[in-house]
Amino acid sequence: xxxxxxxxxxxxxIDLNEEIMQSLKALCEQEDIxxxxxxxxxxxxxxxxxxxxxxxxxxxxxxxxGFMEITSLAGNVTRMNGEAYLHLHGTLADQNHALxxxxxxxxxxxxxxxxxxxxxxxxxxxxxxQALGINLIAL
Amino acid sequence: xxxxxxxxxxxxxIDLNEEIMQSLKALCEQEDIxxxxxxxxxxxxxxxxxxxxxxxxxxxxxxxxGFMEITSLAGNVTRMNGEAYLHLHGTLADQNHALxxxxxxxxxxxxxxxxxxxxxxxxxxxxxxQALGINLIAL
Amino acid sequence: xxxxxxxxxxxxxIDLNEEIMQSLKALCEQEDIxxxxxxxxxxxxxxxxxxxxxxxxxxxxxxxxGFMEITSLAGNVTRMNGEAYLHLHGTLADQNHALxxxxxxxxxxxxxxxxxxxxxxxxxxxxxxQALGINLIAL
Numbered sequence: 544x545x546x547x548x549x550x551x552x553x554x555x556x557i558d559l560n561e562e563i564m565q566s567l568k569a570l571c572e573q574e575d576i577x578x579x580x581x582x583x584x585x586x587x588x589x590x591x592x593x594x595x596x597x598x599x600x601x602x603x604x605x606x607x608x609g610f611m612e613i614t615s616l617a618g619n620v621t622r623m624n625g626e627a628y629l630h631l632h633g634t635l636a637d638q639n640h641a642l643x644x645x646x647x648x649x650x651x652x653x654x655x656x657x658x659x660x661x662x663x664x665x666x667x668x669x670x671x672x673q674a675l676g677i678n679l680i681a682l
Numbered sequence: 683x684x685x686x687x688x689x690x691x692x693x694x695x696i697d698l699n700e701e702i703m704q705s706l707k708a709l710c711e712q713e714d715i716x717x718x719x720x721x722x723x724x725x726x727x728x729x730x731x732x733x734x735x736x737x738x739x740x741x742x743x744x745x746x747x748g749f750m751e752i753t754s755l756a757g758n759v760t761r762m763n764g765e766a767y768l769h770l771h772g773t774l775a776d777q778n779h780a781l782x783x784x785x786x787x788x789x790x791x792x793x794x795x796x797x798x799x800x801x802x803x804x805x806x807x808x809x810x811x812q813a814l815g816i817n818l819i820a821l
Numbered sequence: 822x823x824x825x826x827x828x829x830x831x832x833x834x835i836d837l838n839e840e841i842m843q844s845l846k847a848l849c850e851q852e853d854i855x856x857x858x859x860x861x862x863x864x865x866x867x868x869x870x871x872x873x874x875x876x877x878x879x880x881x882x883x884x885x886x887g888f889m890e891i892t893s894l895a896g897n898v899t900r901m902n903g904e905a906y907l908h909l910h911g912t913l914a915d916q917n918h919a920l921x922x923x924x925x926x927x928x929x930x931x932x933x934x935x936x937x938x939x940x941x942x943x944x945x946x947x948x949x950x951q952a953l954g955i956n957l958i959a960l
Contacts (some may be wrong), residue, residue: 545958545959545960547960548857549941550942551909551939552842552941554897554902554941554945554958554960556957556958559953561725578693580691580721580800581720582858582860582895583734584895584908584910585910586875592775592779594750594751594776594779595725595749595751595779595792595793596749596777596794597727597749597792597857598749600732603777610872610873610874610876611872611910612871612872612910613910614893614923615753615754615773615893615895615912616753616911617721617756617895618721618796619693619796619798620737626890631723632723632724632752633753634753634773634775634781634893634912636870636872636912636921636922637872640881640883640922640923641922642912642920642921643749643779644753644773644779644781645779646751653873655953655955655957657896657897659897660790661858663691663790664688664689665686667686667693676859677793679695679794680796681684682684682693682694682695710873715839717827718830719937719939721860731914731918732889733889733914733915734864734932735892736864736866736888736929736931739887742918744915744918754893755892756860756862756863756893757862757865757935758832758935769862769935771863771891771892771893772892773891773892773912773914773920781920782920783892783914783918784892784918785890798870802827802828803828804825804839806825816932816933817833818834818933820823820833821824821833821834
């Protein structure tokens with residue numbers, strides 16, 4: 544991973560075989576990022592994505608591999624339990640031009656990933672919502 | 683809906699069973715937003731999406747229901763006839779990991795929706811284009 | 822194409838039958854844009870998209886035509902060889918509500934395209950990476 548800050552926005556390059564969630568978490572820790580909007584494109588060679596089932600309070604998971612384009616990857620950085628908390632959703636196009644998408648659990652870079660992390664002046668925290676089974680932002 | 687402003691950007695949380703277009707419209711009215719870029723992720727339990735047919739000047743509509751991830755939701759706020767005008771496109775992943783997408787006519791939150799509304803200093807209005815049958819922004 | 826700058830962000834309208842990559846390149850030249858984040862929605866009537874095969878170091882291309890919604894179109898403007906270099910990925914919904922997506926090689930507007938080009942204060946250049954066969958950003 545390489546990154547550089549331009550105004551309040553980090554331009555980030557994540558490299559072949561680096562896992563994107565871990566890389567972004569590391570960036571947030573190194574740079575003490577508390578609130579940010581995230582947008583990226585690139586290529587992946589592996590991903591674990593999920594679609595949430597509110598009744599079962601669990602994600603239907605799908606594991607993907609092979610050369611894929613990251614057609615969109617967007618979300619936010621907030622804080623929970625004193626740590627950076629990442630929430631990203633994305634879509635991927637595979638070699639057969641079929642699309643896959645959902646909540647991003649893991650995604651490994653297949654060639655390069657180009658990300659913008661636009662920091663916002665403030666802090667937003669999350670708290671567990673027992674009825675939904677997810678961590679909601681508190682504003 | 684909860685929201686808070688950080689710099690020129692609103693972080694917005696829209697809650698279970700709230701309709702996203704109505705919520706965003708209410709935000710724009712309450713906060714007098716005239717021009718903004720919108721980006722969101724989250725989950726939906728119902729959506730009406732459309733793909734425009736330029737010859738028929740009408741949208742092919744598709745109504746979706748069930749637990750879905752909002753993999754992308756992006757667009758803008760401008761002004762028309764003295765009111766906030768919303769234009770959003772999005773993609774959704776269903777429980778079978780199939781993707782759906784188009785122009786967003788309605789979308790109801792399935793768990794939570796996390797949105798950024800980045801205001802821009804100015805105002806952009808729309809005018810009807812008879813040849814296209816849509817409301818174009820005027821710059 | 823019409824455009825106007827609000828703060829550091831260009832709001833851009835690209836019109837029926839204009840090619841989006843050419844239009845954005847022209848904007849970057851006219852306005853001397855060196856680094857920017859790009860986001861757009863709209864409609865297309867033709868597109869050439871690709872999914873990169875790292876082994877063959879070539880894109881699997883797919884050519885699309887017909888009325889389509891641009892459900893997402895995102896990426897960046899950097900510099901290479903003294904010129905603006907565009908890197909955009911996108912997803913499209915066709916009249917059957919099927920989704921297509923990948924690296925954008927060409928895309929022609931089908932009704933209107935509404936784009937934000939958010940400039941960042943700085944310059945990022947690209948260099949050829951022989952091992953990957955692509956042009957990486959250098960930070």
